[in-house]
Every structure is written in structure tokens, then in C-alpha cells.
Amino acid sequence: MRFTSEQRLDDGVLERRFTLGEIPGILWTPGSASAPVPLILMGHPGGLHRMYPRLVARARHCAAEGFAAATLELPWSGDRPRSAAAEETRADLHRALKAGEPVDDELVDRLVLPLVEKAVPEWRAALDALLPLPGIGGPVGYSGGVISIGIRLAVVEPRISAALLFAGSFVPRTLFEEARQVTIPLQVLLQWDDEGNDRQLALDLFDAFGAREKTLHANMGGHTGVPHFEGDAGNRFFARHLR
Amino acid sequence: MRFTSEQRLDDGVLERRFTLGEIPGILWTPGSASAPVPLILMGHPGGLHRMYPRLVARARHCAAEGFAAATLELPWSGDRPRSAAAEETRADLHRALKAGEPVDDELVDRLVLPLVEKAVPEWRAALDALLPLPGIGGPVGYSGGVISIGIRLAVVEPRISAALLFAGSFVPRTLFEEARQVTIPLQVLLQWDDEGNDRQLALDLFDAFGAREKTLHANMGGHTGVPHFEGDAGNRFFARHLR
Numbered sequence: 235m236r237f238t239s240e241q242r243l244d245d246g247v248l249e250r251r252f253t254l255g256e257i258p259g260i261l262w263t264p265g266s267a268s269a270p271v272p273l274i275l276m277g278h279p280g281g282l283h284r285m286y287p288r289l290v291a292r293a294r295h296c297a298a299e300g301f302a303a304a305t306l307e308l309p310w311s312g313d314r315p316r317s318a319a320a321e322e323t324r325a326d327l328h329r330a331l332k333a334g335e336p337v338d339d340e341l342v343d344r345l346v347l348p349l350v351e352k353a354v355p356e357w358r359a360a361l362d363a364l365l366p367l368p369g370i371g372g373p374v375g376y377s378g379g380v381i382s383i384g385i386r387l388a389v390v391e392p393r394i395s396a397a398l399l400f401a402g403s404f405v406p407r408t409l410f411e412e413a414r415q416v417t418i419p420l421q422v423l424l425q426w427d428d429e430g431n432d433r434q435l436a437l438d439l440f441d442a443f444g445a446r447e448k449t450l451h452a453n454m455g456g457h458t459g460v461p462h463f464e465g466d467a468g469n470r471f472f473a474r475h476l477r
Numbered sequence: 478m479r480f481t482s483e484q485r486l487d488d489g490v491l492e493r494r495f496t497l498g499e500i501p502g503i504l505w506t507p508g509s510a511s512a513p514v515p516l517i518l519m520g521h522p523g524g525l526h527r528m529y530p531r532l533v534a535r536a537r538h539c540a541a542e543g544f545a546a547a548t549l550e551l552p553w554s555g556d557r558p559r560s561a562a563a564e565e566t567r568a569d570l571h572r573a574l575k576a577g578e579p580v581d582d583e584l585v586d587r588l589v590l591p592l593v594e595k596a597v598p599e600w601r602a603a604l605d606a607l608l609p610l611p612g613i614g615g616p617v618g619y620s621g622g623v624i625s626i627g628i629r630l631a632v633v634e635p636r637i638s639a640a641l642l643f644a645g646s647f648v649p650r651t652l653f654e655e656a657r658q659v660t661i662p663l664q665v666l667l668q669w670d671d672e673g674n675d676r677q678l679a680l681d682l683f684d685a686f687g688a689r690e691k692t693l694h695a696n697m698g699g700h701t702g703v704p705h706f707e708g709d710a711g712n713r714f715f716a717r718h719l720r
Binding site: 426437440441446447448449450451452453454461463466467470474 | 683689692694695717
């Protein structure tokens with residue numbers, strides 16, 4: 235991992251951009267901390283530049299609670315090399331949505347599974363690089379979407395102790411099976427009136443999770459309208475489980 | 478309203494028992510408050526004596542956030558006169574549950590509607606008596622079950638500004654219709670694995686509420702296992718809307 239830039243935000247948070255091999259990422263750490271702080275991996279739908287305003291707001295919120303936050307660019311997104319297969323699949327998705335056709339399991343698999351397969355080892359490699367940094371301690375939380383990446387990480391990565399998952403994207407059937415193996419504490423966010431998301435599928439997924447402590451927070455406001463108070467609720471969830 | 482006893486709890490909270498006509502009730506106020514505080518009406522399934530340990534815990538939690546809390550005995554419960562019709566309906570319910578029969582709409586109506594009809598005016602009368610007390614100010618929140626009482630109160634009682642409803646009891650069809658008229662901010666608690674409660678009906682009810690701000694919190698732990706952290710979440714909900 236190589237740091238490429240560093241800036242101090244007005245609230246004292248230190249923002250450092252880095253590359254992990256060819257993958258761009260950002261690390262935010264609280265302005266002042268006397269001991270190493272837990273780390274939250276912040277998931278997102280891809281496109282660091284486009285997502286930056288929302289990511290930095292989430293990171294500041296984490297830092298205010300005394301957490302570090304980090305994110306990585308997703309495969310085939312932002313400044314990373316495109317994949318012809320992924321582009322074709324996205325085009326198929328847009329065609330299906332535009333035509334009002336159902337998005338079938340085969341398309342969901344093609345859309346999500348390669349992303350999960352490629353991204354999850356990258357996020358684990360990011361943990362290898364981030365956790366030894368001075369000021370960063372365990373344990374680790376995962377927060378956000380893509381929910382399928384969060385599910386797989388929760389199953390395969392023992393350093394992740396709690397996850398706040400955003401149920402707002404397509405989930406392949408096989409990830410439903412993996413959800414049963416998730417036993418870490420979960421908080422699942424669902425936008426009740428998210429027109430692009432299948433509410434019943436999200437409820438079925440919440441039901442499938444094998445965690446003994448799992449909480450569903452459903453709110454109004456559409457896909458991007460998660461209420462501000464859920465940021466506080468997320469901090470309290472992680473404070474319970476990462477401290 | 479007549480106060481019948483008064484005691485100071487170890488955390489400074491003042492507990493005063495009262496009767497409103499023939500109806501027993503309890504009022505808890507924070508140990509120290511410089512200005513009149515908002516009031517939370519705490520709903521429960523009936524039986525003040527049996528429910529007392531849980532009610533006082535909830536009231537202390539409210540008081541810690543600077544809220545007063547009050548509750549009333551329900552019609553035909555605790556020390557209040559029994560109703561032959563209500564007893565018979567409860568017996569019919571237990572018979573149906575024991576036989577594994579479905580609880581049909583007619584039985585739910587018989588079980589809940591008379592309770593709502595009788596309890597709601599009583600809780601409104603309690604507001605008339607409680608709000609002029611020194612140290613109590615508006616606005617008012619309703620917290621808990623019986624959810625049908627909470628729904629009716631939210632529709633007919635303009636002094637109630639926010640409601641935290643526990644979706645854990647039978648809801649007559651007509652209350653579903655009234656739910657559409659509820660426009661105050663809502664937080665709805667659902668115990669996901671509550672065996673005695675119809676989960677789908679609770680989700681349909683959440684969907685029906687007309688409120689622009691409504692949040693569903695679903696947790697594990699069975700009917701009586703609402704996690705402790707929901708007490709904090711409830712306080713924050715009321716702090717947002719009653720301050």
C-alpha cells in the first residue's frame with residue numbers, strides 16, 4: 235500500500251488517499267485518539283469520485299465516534315480498468331429495467347457474483363495493509379453496500395466483527411445460502427419505498443441471516459434517502475460491538 | 478385525578494400512584510428538571526401489578542433522557558372490574574390458540590375493538606389531568622402496546638406528537654384503515670421471531686401507516702425479548718420529536 239496524498243479536513247479528520255497495487259482507496263482517521271481505533275470498511279456501489287461526498291460524510295461521522303474508516307474502489311469502476319463482460323452485463327440490466335422485464339436469477343448472478351469474487355480478496359488485502367498502521371487497531375466493521383460483498387466478507391473474513399448492511403441491491407441466490415452462515419451481529423438498513431429494490435427479497439434475506447443478534451431498520455425516503463439519524467444509529471451499533 | 482402514594486426511587490425519579498376516577502395509574506417524573514418536561518404515555522397489555530417491573534424500568538429510562546412517563550390500568554385488567562364479555566372473548570382466544578385454530582377477524586374484533594373504544598377516552602382524560610401538573614409540559618409521546626390503542630390515539634389525539642408502537646398483538650382490520658390516517662412520526666418495534674404474532678400482518682401494518690417519517694426496528698429475542706438498546710433508540714426517537 236502506498237499513500238498518494240494527505241489532507242487534514244476542517245474537523246481534524248486526516249484523509250489519506252492510497253493505492254493498494256493498482257486499486258485506489260481512501261483512509262480517514264480521527265483527528266485525535268490516544269489509543270488505536272477500530273476500523274470501519276465502508277462499502278459503496280462503485281465510483282469513488284462520484285461517491286466521495288457521501289463517503290466523506292459517513293467517514294466524518296465514524297471519526298466523530300472514534301472510528302477510522304476506509305474504502306476501496308470496486309473492480310471495473312471509477313478509474314480502474316473496465317471489463318467487457320461487466321459492461322455487457324450492465325447493459326443487459328439497463329435493457330431489462332427499461333423494458334420493464336424481470337431481472338432474472340441468471341442476470342443477477344452475472345451482475346453480482348464476479349464482482350464479489352474479485353472484490354472480496356481485495357478488501358481482505360486492504361485489511362492486511364491497513365490494520366498494521368499506527369493508530370489503527372482491531373476489531374473491524376463493514377458498513378454499507380454492495381450487500382453481497384458484505385455477506386461474503388462476513389462469512390470468510392474473521393477479522394470483521396460486526397456489519398451494517400444496506401439492503402438495496404440485487405442478491406444472487408447463492409448469497410442467500412451464505413447469509414445463513416453469517417453469525418456476527420448485523421444491522422440491516424432497508425429503504426421501504428426503494429422502487430429499484432425488491433422489498434420482499436430484502437425481508438427474506440434478513441430472515442435468512444444466521445446471526446443471533448440481527449436488527450432491521452426500515453425507513454422511508456427512497457434508495458438514496460437513508461435518514462441522517464441512521465448514521466448515529468450505525469455508530470451506536472458499532473460502538474456496542476467494536477469496543 | 479387523585480395522588481394516592483409517592484416514593485422517590487434510588488435514581489431520584491419520583492413515582493406517584495394516582496387514581497383517575499376509578500382507574501389506577503402511575504406517574505414518574507425525573508429527579509431534577511429545570512423546565513417542564515415532555516410526557517410519554519406508556520402502553521402495556523394490561524395488569525399494572527404484573528407489568529410493574531418492566532414499566533418502571535422503561536420509566537426510569539425515559540426519566541434519564543429528561544422525560545416524564547405515565548401509565549394507566551387497562552379496562553377489565555388488574556384491579557379494575559372484570560367484564561363478562563371480555564372474559565368470554567379471552568377464553569375463546571385461548572381455546573382457539575390451544576386448538577391451533579386460526580384467530581379469525583371476528584374474534585380479533587371482539588377482542589380488541591371494545592378495549593380500544595373504552596381505553597382511548599380514558600388515556601385522553603389522563604392527558605387532561607396530567608398535562609396541567611407543574612413540571613409536565615407538552616408535547617406528548619405514546620410508547621408501547623397495545624398497538625391498536627396507540628393507532629387510535631395517534632389518529633384522534635392531537636396532543637400526541639410521536640409514537641413508538643410495539644407490533645406484537647392482534648390488529649382488527651378497521652385499525653388498518655385508521656393506520657393510513659396516522660401522520661405523526663412513528664417508530665415501530667417488531668420482534669421478528671415472536672411466535673404469537675403474525676409477522677406478515679405487522680409488516681403490512683407498517684406499510685399501511687400514512688406517516689412520512691416511519692421507521693421499523695425488527696429484532697430477535699421473542700415476544701418479551703426486545704433488546705435493551707431499543708430503550709436508547711426509543712429515547713433518541715422521542716428526543717428528536719418531543720424537543
